[in-house]
Amino acid sequence: MTNKVIHEVFSILAEEVPRLQEPIVGRIARDRDPFTVLVSTMLSLRTKDSTTEAACARLFSLASTPEKLAALPIETIEAAIFPVGFYKTKAINIRRTSGILVERYGGRVPCDMNELLDLPGVGRKTANLVMILGFDEMGICVDTHVHRITNRWGYVATRTPEETEMRLREVLPREYWKDINNFLVPYGQYVCLPVSPYCSRCRIKGYCPRIGVKKSR
Ligand code: SF4
Known part of the structure:
Protein backbone atom coordinates (compact mmCIF):
# COMPACT_ATOMS: atom_id res chain seq x y z
CA MET A 1 0.00 0.00 0.00
CA THR A 2 1.30 3.45 -0.90
CA ASN A 3 0.23 7.05 -0.44
CA LYS A 4 -1.66 6.79 -3.75
CA VAL A 5 -4.46 4.99 -1.92
CA ILE A 6 -3.96 6.08 1.68
CA HIS A 7 -6.67 8.78 1.41
CA GLU A 8 -9.20 6.19 0.24
CA VAL A 9 -8.17 3.81 3.03
CA PHE A 10 -8.59 6.51 5.68
CA SER A 11 -11.96 7.56 4.30
CA ILE A 12 -13.12 3.92 4.58
CA LEU A 13 -11.81 3.79 8.16
CA ALA A 14 -13.62 7.06 8.96
CA GLU A 15 -16.87 5.35 7.94
CA GLU A 16 -16.21 1.99 9.57
CA VAL A 17 -14.60 2.87 12.90
CA PRO A 18 -17.49 4.86 14.45
CA ARG A 19 -19.48 1.60 14.35
CA LEU A 20 -16.84 -0.07 16.54
CA GLN A 21 -16.12 0.74 20.16
CA GLU A 22 -13.92 3.72 20.99
CA PRO A 23 -10.75 2.77 22.94
CA ILE A 24 -10.82 3.46 26.68
CA VAL A 25 -8.22 6.23 26.62
CA GLY A 26 -10.23 8.10 23.97
CA ARG A 27 -13.34 7.89 26.17
CA ILE A 28 -11.48 9.12 29.23
CA ALA A 29 -9.77 11.86 27.22
CA ARG A 30 -12.97 13.62 26.21
CA ASP A 31 -12.40 16.28 28.85
CA ARG A 32 -8.87 16.81 27.50
CA ASP A 136 -4.29 18.60 20.84
CA GLU A 137 -0.73 18.65 19.50
CA MET A 138 0.77 16.61 16.66
CA GLY A 139 1.99 13.10 17.37
CA ILE A 140 1.75 9.54 16.07
CA CYS A 141 0.79 7.04 18.72
CA VAL A 142 1.91 3.58 17.67
CA ASP A 143 0.76 0.62 19.70
CA THR A 144 0.67 -3.05 18.78
CA HIS A 145 -2.42 -2.60 16.55
CA VAL A 146 -1.00 0.31 14.53
CA HIS A 147 2.31 -1.56 14.20
CA ARG A 148 0.70 -4.83 13.06
CA ILE A 149 -1.84 -3.35 10.64
CA THR A 150 0.47 -0.90 8.87
CA ASN A 151 2.92 -3.78 8.36
CA ARG A 152 0.13 -6.01 6.98
CA TRP A 153 -0.69 -3.17 4.59
CA GLY A 154 2.95 -3.09 3.49
CA TYR A 155 2.79 0.64 4.23
CA VAL A 156 5.80 0.17 6.52
CA ALA A 157 8.21 -2.74 6.91
CA THR A 158 9.39 -2.49 10.50
CA ARG A 159 10.21 -4.72 13.45
CA THR A 160 9.08 -2.65 16.43
CA PRO A 161 6.36 -0.08 17.23
CA GLU A 162 9.09 2.52 17.71
CA GLU A 163 10.48 1.89 14.21
CA THR A 164 6.94 2.07 12.88
CA GLU A 165 6.39 5.47 14.51
CA MET A 166 9.60 6.83 12.97
CA ARG A 167 8.73 5.47 9.52
CA LEU A 168 5.17 6.80 9.73
CA ARG A 169 6.57 10.22 10.63
CA GLU A 170 8.37 10.08 7.25
CA VAL A 171 5.58 8.76 5.02
CA LEU A 172 2.13 9.33 6.55
CA PRO A 173 0.42 12.57 5.48
CA ARG A 174 0.23 14.84 8.56
CA GLU A 175 -3.55 15.09 8.34
CA TYR A 176 -3.72 11.46 9.57
CA TRP A 177 -1.12 11.58 12.35
CA LYS A 178 -3.55 12.20 15.17
CA ASP A 179 -6.22 9.82 13.89
CA ILE A 180 -4.24 6.74 13.00
CA ASN A 181 -4.32 5.38 16.56
CA ASN A 182 -8.01 6.19 17.04
CA PHE A 183 -8.78 4.36 13.81
CA LEU A 184 -6.50 1.35 14.01
CA VAL A 185 -6.94 0.40 17.68
CA PRO A 186 -10.66 -0.43 17.29
CA TYR A 187 -10.02 -1.82 13.81
CA GLY A 188 -7.36 -4.10 15.27
CA GLN A 189 -9.63 -5.14 18.14
CA TYR A 190 -12.66 -6.00 16.02
CA VAL A 191 -11.61 -6.59 12.38
CA CYS A 192 -7.86 -6.87 11.72
CA LEU A 193 -7.27 -9.14 14.70
CA PRO A 194 -3.76 -10.34 15.62
CA VAL A 195 -4.63 -13.96 14.78
CA SER A 196 -7.07 -14.77 11.97
CA PRO A 197 -8.31 -11.30 10.95
CA TYR A 198 -11.77 -10.89 9.36
CA CYS A 199 -10.41 -10.16 5.86
CA SER A 200 -13.63 -11.39 4.19
CA ARG A 201 -15.61 -8.54 5.72
CA CYS A 202 -12.85 -5.90 5.57
CA ARG A 203 -13.54 -3.00 3.21
CA ILE A 204 -9.80 -2.30 2.93
CA LYS A 205 -9.22 -5.77 1.46
CA GLY A 206 -8.80 -4.46 -2.11
CA TYR A 207 -5.88 -2.27 -1.04
CA CYS A 208 -4.22 -4.67 1.42
CA PRO A 209 -1.53 -7.21 0.43
CA ARG A 210 -2.10 -8.93 3.82
CA ILE A 211 1.61 -9.27 4.47
CA GLY A 212 2.31 -11.95 7.11
CA VAL A 213 -1.33 -13.06 7.41
CA LYS A 214 -1.30 -16.86 7.48
CA LYS A 215 -4.89 -17.52 8.51
CA SER A 216 -7.97 -15.35 8.05
CA ARG A 217 -11.76 -15.50 8.18
S1 SF4 B 1 -7.60 -7.25 4.52
FE1 SF4 B 1 -7.23 -8.48 6.38
S2 SF4 B 1 -5.11 -8.00 6.90
FE2 SF4 B 1 -5.77 -6.39 5.49
S3 SF4 B 1 -6.54 -4.73 6.80
FE3 SF4 B 1 -8.28 -6.01 6.26
S4 SF4 B 1 -8.47 -7.47 7.98
FE4 SF4 B 1 -6.41 -6.58 8.05
Missing part, protein backbone atom coordinates in the same frame (compact mmCIF):
# COMPACT_ATOMS: atom_id res chain seq x y z
CA ASP A 33 -7.24 16.70 30.94
CA PRO A 34 -3.58 15.80 30.26
CA PHE A 35 -3.17 14.21 33.70
CA THR A 36 -6.07 11.77 33.38
CA VAL A 37 -4.95 10.96 29.81
CA LEU A 38 -1.46 10.27 31.15
CA VAL A 39 -2.55 8.05 34.03
CA SER A 40 -5.21 6.17 32.08
CA THR A 41 -2.72 5.45 29.29
CA MET A 42 -0.18 4.17 31.82
CA LEU A 43 -2.86 1.90 33.28
CA SER A 44 -4.02 0.67 29.87
CA LEU A 45 -0.68 -0.83 28.82
CA ARG A 46 -1.03 -4.63 28.50
CA THR A 47 -4.50 -4.49 30.02
CA LYS A 48 -8.01 -5.05 28.65
CA ASP A 49 -10.06 -1.89 28.13
CA SER A 50 -12.81 -3.00 30.50
CA THR A 51 -10.26 -3.64 33.28
CA THR A 52 -8.58 -0.27 32.63
CA GLU A 53 -11.91 1.56 32.66
CA ALA A 54 -12.90 0.13 36.05
CA ALA A 55 -9.42 0.80 37.51
CA CYS A 56 -9.48 4.41 36.27
CA ALA A 57 -12.89 4.96 37.84
CA ARG A 58 -11.71 3.59 41.21
CA LEU A 59 -8.42 5.52 41.17
CA PHE A 60 -9.83 8.86 39.98
CA SER A 61 -12.59 8.68 42.60
CA LEU A 62 -9.78 8.72 45.20
CA ALA A 63 -7.47 11.18 43.46
CA SER A 64 -7.52 12.83 40.04
CA THR A 65 -4.74 15.42 40.41
CA PRO A 66 -0.97 14.94 40.77
CA GLU A 67 -1.05 16.49 44.26
CA LYS A 68 -3.70 14.10 45.55
CA LEU A 69 -2.26 11.03 43.82
CA ALA A 70 1.27 11.69 45.09
CA ALA A 71 -0.16 11.80 48.63
CA LEU A 72 -1.86 8.39 48.42
CA PRO A 73 -0.13 5.39 50.06
CA ILE A 74 1.25 2.99 47.47
CA GLU A 75 -0.95 0.16 48.83
CA THR A 76 -4.06 2.29 48.25
CA ILE A 77 -3.06 2.88 44.62
CA GLU A 78 -2.32 -0.83 44.16
CA ALA A 79 -5.71 -1.81 45.59
CA ALA A 80 -7.51 0.74 43.39
CA ILE A 81 -5.89 -0.34 40.12
CA PHE A 82 -5.75 -4.12 40.69
CA PRO A 83 -6.04 -6.26 38.48
CA VAL A 84 -4.46 -4.18 35.67
CA GLY A 85 -1.32 -5.78 34.26
CA PHE A 86 1.86 -5.07 36.25
CA TYR A 87 -0.23 -3.19 38.82
CA LYS A 88 2.57 -3.03 41.40
CA THR A 89 5.03 -1.42 38.97
CA LYS A 90 2.34 0.87 37.60
CA ALA A 91 1.36 1.99 41.11
CA ILE A 92 4.98 2.95 41.82
CA ASN A 93 5.39 4.73 38.47
CA ILE A 94 2.10 6.64 38.75
CA ARG A 95 2.95 7.84 42.25
CA ARG A 96 6.52 8.81 41.31
CA THR A 97 5.31 10.57 38.17
CA SER A 98 2.70 12.47 40.19
CA GLY A 99 5.40 13.57 42.65
CA ILE A 100 7.66 14.79 39.84
CA LEU A 101 4.79 16.72 38.26
CA VAL A 102 4.21 18.47 41.58
CA GLU A 103 7.88 19.18 42.33
CA ARG A 104 9.13 20.02 38.85
CA TYR A 105 6.11 21.32 36.96
CA GLY A 106 3.86 22.92 39.56
CA GLY A 107 1.33 20.10 39.33
CA ARG A 108 0.94 20.32 35.55
CA VAL A 109 1.78 17.80 32.84
CA PRO A 110 4.50 19.16 30.52
CA CYS A 111 3.51 19.67 26.87
CA ASP A 112 6.83 18.38 25.56
CA MET A 113 7.74 14.92 24.25
CA ASN A 114 11.19 14.81 25.83
CA GLU A 115 9.97 15.95 29.23
CA LEU A 116 7.14 13.41 29.10
CA LEU A 117 9.59 10.65 28.16
CA ASP A 118 11.63 11.47 31.27
CA LEU A 119 8.72 10.53 33.56
CA PRO A 120 8.83 7.04 35.15
CA GLY A 121 6.87 4.46 33.16
CA VAL A 122 6.23 6.81 30.21
CA GLY A 123 7.25 5.48 26.80
CA ARG A 124 6.69 6.85 23.32
CA LYS A 125 3.15 5.46 23.02
CA THR A 126 2.03 7.18 26.21
CA ALA A 127 3.87 10.42 25.49
CA ASN A 128 2.40 10.67 21.98
CA LEU A 129 -1.10 10.00 23.28
CA VAL A 130 -0.77 12.71 25.93
CA MET A 131 0.42 15.18 23.27
CA ILE A 132 -2.49 14.31 20.97
CA LEU A 133 -5.39 13.77 23.37
CA GLY A 134 -4.26 15.91 26.28
CA PHE A 135 -2.88 18.91 24.37
